Amino acid sequence: AAQVEESGGGSAQSGGSLRLSCTASGLGFGFDVTDIIWYRRAPGNECELVSGIRSDGSTGYADSVKGRFIISRDNAKNTVYLQMDRLKPEDTATYYCAADQLGGRDFPTGSGYCYLRLLGFWGQGTQVTVSS
Numbered sequence: 001a002a003q004v005e006e007s008g009g010g011s012a013q014s015g016g017s018l019r020l021s022c023t024a025s026g027l028g029f030g031f032d033v034t035d036i037i038w039y040r041r042a043p044g045n046e047c048e049l050v051s052g053i054r055s056d057g058s059t060g061y062a063d064s065v066k067g068r069f070i071i072s073r074d075n076a077k078n079t080v081y082l083q084m085d086r087l088k089p090e091d092t093a094t095y096y097c098a099a100d101q102l103g104g105r106d107f108p109t110g111s112g113y114c115y116l117r118l119l120g121f122w123g124q125g126t127q128v129t130v131s132s
Helices: 111-115
Strands: 003-007 010-013 018-025 035-041 048-053 059-061 069-074 079-084 093-100 126-131
Touching: 003 093, 018 035, 018 093, 018 126, 035 069, 035 111, 048 069, 048 079, 048 111, 059 069
Parallel strands: 010 126
Antiparallel strands: 003 018, 018 079, 035 048, 035 093, 048 059, 069 079, 093 126
16 A cells, blocks of 8 residues: 655754655655655645655755755655754644655645645655744
8 A cells, every 4th residue: 555654753943953754655656756745734824835856856945945954865765855954933834745756847836735635645744843
């Protein structure tokens, strides 16, 4: 069965760091040809794209996290990492990982992709809380 799982969430002080992981298996296609996208949703806020990494290693970031977050992948471990540095209280949210094959399309930014889970496979989310 398909499985996507996030881990690494928790609490941090403003200016601190956390590293999230997303593992995926059983998708019906190999992890090395899978695109992984991170979204986040804070209470009262829109669900938003955070970052994504394609199977070819190309990446994208929301303006709000550029220069602070780095996404990377280890295909041997079926895992994508989201290194989050210089955290801010506004980074507090539940972070979701989605796995799909975008076929070269841009990382979907519409909040509906997150709310309606319009991409192929999703994890259950991991909570990140940043205190000031």
